[in-house]
Amino acid sequence: MLVKKKKGVLQELYLIEIIKGLFITLKNLFFAKKVTIQYPEERRNYSDRFRGMHYIKATNGVENCTACMLCPTVCPAECIHIEAGERDDKEKYPVKFEIDLLRCCFCGMCEEACPKDAIKLSNIYEMSTTHREVYEKSFLLEQRGGK
Amino acid sequence: MDKFDWLAVGAKAGFIVLVLLQVVPIMVWVERRGSALMQNRLGPNRVGPLGLFQSLADVLKFLWKEEGAPGHVERFYYLLAPLVSLVPAFMTFAAVPFASSIMIGDRLVQFQIADLNVGILYIFAIASLGVYGIIMAGWASNSKYTMLGSLRSSSQMISYELSMGLSVIGIIMTFSSVKLGDIARLQGETLLQLGSLSIPKWGILIQPLGFLIFLVAAFAETNRLPFDLPEGESEIVAGYHLEYGGMKFALFMMAEYLNMTTASAVISTLYFGGWQLLPGMTALLSWAQEALHLSGMGAEALRVGFEMASFGIKVGFFMWFFVWVRWTLPRFRYDQLMDLGWKVMLPLSLVNIFVTGLMVYYGWI
Numbered sequence: 001m002l003v004k005k006k007k008g009v010l011q012e013l014y015l016i017e018i019i020k021g022l023f024i025t026l027k028n029l030f031f032a033k034k035v036t037i038q039y040p041e042e043r044r045n046y047s048d049r050f051r052g053m054h055y056i057k058a059t060n061g062v063e064n065c066t067a068c069m070l071c072p073t074v075c076p077a078e079c080i081h082i083e084a085g086e087r088d089d090k091e092k093y094p095v096k097f098e099i100d101l102l103r104c105c106f107c108g109m110c111e112e113a114c115p116k117d118a119i120k121l122s123n124i125y126e127m128s129t130t131h132r133e134v135y136e137k138s139f140l141l142e143q144r145g146g147k
Numbered sequence: 148m149d150k151f152d153w154l155a156v157g158a159k160a161g162f163i164v165l166v167l168l169q170v171v172p173i174m175v176w177v178e179r180r181g182s183a184l185m186q187n188r189l190g191p192n193r194v195g196p197l198g199l200f201q202s203l204a205d206v207l208k209f210l211w212k213e214e215g216a217p218g219h220v221e222r223f224y225y226l227l228a229p230l231v232s233l234v235p236a237f238m239t240f241a242a243v244p245f246a247s248s249i250m251i252g253d254r255l256v257q258f259q260i261a262d263l264n265v266g267i268l269y270i271f272a273i274a275s276l277g278v279y280g281i282i283m284a285g286w287a288s289n290s291k292y293t294m295l296g297s298l299r300s301s302s303q304m305i306s307y308e309l310s311m312g313l314s315v316i317g318i319i320m321t322f323s324s325v326k327l328g329d330i331a332r333l334q335g336e337t338l339l340q341l342g343s344l345s346i347p348k349w350g351i352l353i354q355p356l357g358f359l360i361f362l363v364a365a366f367a368e369t370n371r372l373p374f375d376l377p378e379g380e381s382e383i384v385a386g387y388h389l390e391y392g393g394m395k396f397a398l399f400m401m402a403e404y405l406n407m408t409t410a411s412a413v414i415s416t417l418y419f420g421g422w423q424l425l426p427g428m429t430a431l432l433s434w435a436q437e438a439l440h441l442s443g444m445g446a447e448a449l450r451v452g453f454e455m456a457s458f459g460i461k462v463g464f465f466m467w468f469f470v471w472v473r474w475t476l477p478r479f480r481y482d483q484l485m486d487l488g489w490k491v492m493l494p495l496s497l498v499n500i501f502v503t504g505l506m507v508y509y510g511w512i
Contacts, residue, residue: 015359018476025475029184036189 172202232280331421
């Protein structure tokens, strides 16, 4: 319901209200805390659950991934391409592990599906490039941390 | 007019044009930083110290923009319109005195480009020419939105010019002159003597209502918020300058800021004593003249400098006021704007004339 506020004569005149308003903006100009984050120097702090650039976790320099193909299966954007191979000790490992970044929608389902805690989404969000980016295994194996 | 006069007029005109051209980028910066700080942001602070060179960067960008016109415009008027709105903005300043006079040799030099005997009328005439640029732009752009913008602009001008002109009549009646030089000079007289403190006869003290009406009308005349109906992103995309880009758009923007400057100058001349020294500056001036052991020509030059500074401070304050109000008040709706113009401001300005007439008749002022 529209409630009409009762206004006094001075309020009807608006002039005093306008002057009050002017001083509110002036107060903001001088004293209010500014909310701008000056980007290259300051950065926004994202939560630990933020889903940014991918990486493959490694233990003792060997990737955790066993090329079980769960992440390409679950990936809704179909951006993960894995070619499996066999190590000398008969262990399965990804010969090729590529993530087509242009297709990735950063849903984080690969991270959830991974039984080996291998594929991870880090906190890094500065990923702009000038060419079509396909992350290769060597690049993904850099431990970017965050998790 | 002999050689000396030509030289003096040329120097004054050159000085004014240079100053006005410098004012525009600074005002754009003030507007952007000021609005940002009021909204708890920081605003442009990267280019140069405090972001002062941001306007330069903007101008460079404007200059490098593609110079094109849409196919559906009336080309001649389309190109003419920015100039038509820019040139009057410069021209108005010609009648505004920015300091008193000085004797150079045996010649009296007025610090006013042209001391016209029609003074304030000239300013009104030229200032309303500026709206032709807006109308021309809207019409020649041949598009619905620009049309609507310029229509709004013209009706707004008509409604507010009326009360603006009427509000000034009070001032003209009290000083019985339309020459801005006279009006500024007469405001130096004493209105009230309170002991050693003499209150000058500034326009605002004798014409508070007239000042208020003039101030509001000046906002409407310069198309500034809360009366910026000719523009409006949500209703008419951009308003009259929708089809303009690059430097042509920048000219419209320059015209807006120049109009603002002129309006501030006229307000300070009519109601705040123009170049009359601010309270306290008189003592400072005599102190400075003593301290520097100046006499004759030097002292006079210092006085003129002080007067220019005083005028500059007043104009600067009003320009800041324009920015300040813009980022404080919400916009008017169109019918509210018309209501205010015709039903409030016009009767009030008529009342003002009547009251002033009575006061002049009984010799109170």
